[in-house]
Amino acid sequence: MDIRCQDLYEAVWAKPVRTLAKEWGLSDVGLAKACRKHGIPLPPLGHWSKIAVGRGMKPPQLKGNSESMITIQGTPSLKKAKLSAEGKTKLKPALATIFPEQTTLMSKLAKWTQKTDKALHRKPDSSGFVSSWKETFRVSVSEAQVSRAIGLLDKIEKALTEGGMAWDFDKKGQYVVGRMYGETVSFELKELYKRTEHIEKHPTSSWLDRKTYTYQFLGDLTFRIDGYYEGRKSWSDGKTQRIEEKLPEIIEGLLAAAESMRQRTLEREEQYKRWEEEARIRAEKERIEREEKAFFDATLKEAQDWNQANLIRDYATHLRSLILDNKIELTEAGEQWLSRIENAARKHDPAFRRLSL
Template sequence: MKISREELYRRVWEKPVTHIAKELDISDVGLAKACRKHAIPLPPVGYWVKLKFGKAGSRPPLPKLAVESEIEIDARRYRLAPPVKADENEPKLVVVPQPELQAEKLSRFTAATRKKLLSTKPDRHGFLECSGPELFSCRVSEGTVEYAALLLDAVEKALPEVQAKLVKGEKALEFEHDGQRVSFRLFEQHSRAEAPVQDPFYKRLGGTEYVYTFTGKLSLEITSYFDGRKKWGDGARESLSDKLGSFVQGLVDAARALKKRAQEMEAQRLRWAEEARVREERERENRALEDFRQKLLAEAKASNDSQLMLAYLLRIQERLAESDTPLQKHAHEWLQRAQRIAEQTNPELRRVRRLTAGGEPDPFSGYFGRALI
């Protein structure tokens, strides 16, 4: 089909490119290419949102060409693809309607966040920052507050579709799905450059500071740590409002991934705890066996010592028997005391009585004057 430059210029500034493309039965990519090829300026990202609040700016004029001619749009090349019949077994994508700002109809958390942003003074770089247990985490400029409210309201209203909700977080609102929380934020895309700063009194003194330039484009980012897509933003060909369904699905995917990782970590923790219990039990048994061995060895040594003392006393008595010298009272007392000690310190008889008496024969309670249990 053919259309004049003036007509196409008029139409793309009256409605979004996506709407005009559908009317012409081509893709928005093909329409944008045709406009660039014939030097037809297109509205920037966020233009239609700003237009509602009278902040869109002036429309650039249509540049004049040396030779004016009609534009031929190759519908066969850029025609919209026919809709694919959905497979009932395929997971359904989240559909988020195009946002429309009506302050009196904003969702609860979006309204609170918008009110906070509008009442906040920008920092020295021009940022408005918003956070709190019942507020979205935002970092935008004054010119994009209403656009941010549009996006957040659309996201908040879409959450019931995926059986999710917003819950109070430590620093800001968090997305919750199937008991798993996901943190996210909204911020404005910007550029940063260094600028020299000169002291007003001493010319040789000075330094540099950062100067921020805002683009008017916003991005939504998942800040929870997981392996998966984390950022959606305004681009050259597609606005963030067209990606909200993908973002909400991304939040669901992040919640599932985080829950799976938490379950895996809990299973790993239980395995480690069981391994530690088995290891501790084995070590306890080894310590008990070593303690038994040491006490058994001490008992055997006590028996050897007792036998050594008895043999020593026997040799003394044999020598005394060969002597004609009568023993004094203190000598008899010494021999009796030594004999008694040698017999008392021998654990053999007590161990035999313990083993034949029934009950638990293992315990050791001590030697040399302390009765064995």
């Protein structure tokens, strides 16, 4: 499966890696390895337990390129996504377009299929592939399968248009994608093949060996929907059923994909709101703790100053008592010195400052 780095990053912070791996037909070790390879941070041990009690951490920043595509080997989920009542309403007119007995069969190709057809009617590349370019559907087949691919795309485009899907080309990928419920539905149609490697040995240095490849096209087509969501993502020619016979499933799968992606977006937005609320609560708690600590430290400092002022005051009182008991007559300098001690005690007594006395 192919998935955008940003989508994989959001996926592993929305569900445990083990759960995602099971849904996508992958090993959790392989999925985690792909994340680390592309700079995607993973939730730490115990994260999901904390999430359950509202204490999950906010996802750290993505280090990898958010727009890069990541290919992960595995078997896509064959679980059929369920359509909502609205989706079923849209499915009915969509399916009607692929059955000639139920609707008028139009010979003219649909807009984007027509552009794709024009792009595919050219000379194959050196490996035998005929591929479409920008502002077309994403297709990669042999010359022998071009007409068949166009027929499939024409039915898919017309059916989904009838079902309420709009079409546009993605400015980054340059391929035509579907737009529905504010989501982008991207897909690819390609022919399966076998690749054989040939090595031309260099006479002296093995690192200069020349590798070439030949491709054997199998005549079998496969249709795959991109992106992360729960539900079936691919359909292929089988031994007993060709992909044309699976068109109703593909149409339903594309509509279900748009719904699932929308649901995922809503869940992600809700998760972000929870994270923001948790962060706000943590920040408020930390602010209160800082204020309480600052108040405690300031009060403790005042108490310590009060103790010191009392110590000086007690010393001055003791001196006055000695002078009185021993009938000592202080000199002017002595009186000034003693008064200065008493004034210092008063000046440094925080109680006087606190009460503005």
